[in-house]
Amino acid sequence: MSSTDYPHWERVSTRWKDNDVYGHLNNVVHYSLMDTVINNWLIRRGGLDIHDGAVIGLCVESRCSYHQAAAYPEALELGLRVGHLGRSSVRYEVGIHRADRETLVAEGLFTHVFVDRASRRPREITGELRAALEELRPPSAG
Template sequence: MTDSLPSRADFSTLLAILTRWMDQDPYGHVNNVEYYSYFDTVVNDHLIRKAGLDVVNTPVIGLVVESKCQFMKEISFPQTVHAGMRVVKLGNSSVTYEIALFRDDEDSPAAIGHFVHVYVDRKTRATVRVPDQVRDALVEFIA
């Protein structure tokens, strides 16, 4: 992650995700595990829509090998989370994403985090090069 907190304007696109009643814990805010679900949703939505990822049949898959989340503000129901994604590193076989979650129309993030995909052969799990269609879909998101 970068040293300073990103703002909404630092992300070229945002995915709107509606919170659900069941996302909350007994303390009245969205449980921390849901934040990771939002991270996964914004990245995979992009890969499916822009890179043509076929999660059932693709011979090469991205596995999450590292993740982190820093919480700044509570998210609760009902709110709309706007998830922004950018690529902080596009390596030979891995991609490091930075994700920021914004509540409703706020400019400062409620949470920021990252996760790392390592690309592997689906059957053998041997590390492989990030597929060209994924690279092409991520180039515009490199921070």
């Protein structure tokens, strides 16, 4: 996958506590990075109110494939795109790259189902949130 396939990029600096005893980022850090870039987008661009909104996104699936080790101190570039946008769910694809945006460290998939906060029943993705997710569809998706 090319770096141009990601409509959104966010730079994240690794932290001292991210390294494990083997001297590289612990695997759970990769999941935290994915969760962060996704939720930053949803809050800033999609208007998602994580504290008081009627609709929330629940993670129903996540996975990560590791290609290279990364460690503190290092700046990483996270590419974000939408691989599938359904009625109430979305599958994000996240590429964790070195600062050059070309060298892939890890790639992950993360699926949200948007639900009513109180009932936890699926809710259709509409309005500002849907528009923000549409922006994350790569040009090659058509």
